[in-house]
Amino acid sequence: MASVADKLKPLTPRSPLWRKVCGWVLIVLGLAGCVLPIAPGIPLLVAGLALLAKDYAWACDLLENGRKKWDEWKARRSK
Numbered sequence: 001m002a003s004v005a006d007k008l009k010p011l012t013p014r015s016p017l018w019r020k021v022c023g024w025v026l027i028v029l030g031l032a033g034c035v036l037p038i039a040p041g042i043p044l045l046v047a048g049l050a051l052l053a054k055d056y057a058w059a060c061d062l063l064e065n066g067r068k069k070w071d072e073w074k075a076r077r078s079k
Contacts (some may be wrong), residue, residue, distance in 0.1 A: 023051030
C-alpha cells in the first residue's frame with residue numbers, strides 16, 4: 001500500500017499551484033511597487049499576469065488588452 005507521501009505530487013516549477021502562487025505574489029508586489037517607491041510596479045504586474053494567464057482567462061485578456069494599448073501608444077508616438 002502506497003503512503004500519503006508517495007501519492008502527493010512534488011511542487012515543481014511547472015505545477016499549476018506553483019505558477020499561481022508566484023503569479024499572485026508578483027501581482028501583490030507589483031501593486032505595492034505602484035504605491036511605494038521600493039519596487040518597479042508595472043514590470044512586476046506584467047510578470048504576474050503572464051504567469052497567471054495560463055490558468056485564468058481574465059489575466060490573458062488583460063495582457064492582450066495591455067499589448068493592444070501599448071501598440072497603439074507606440075504608433076501614435078512614432079508619428
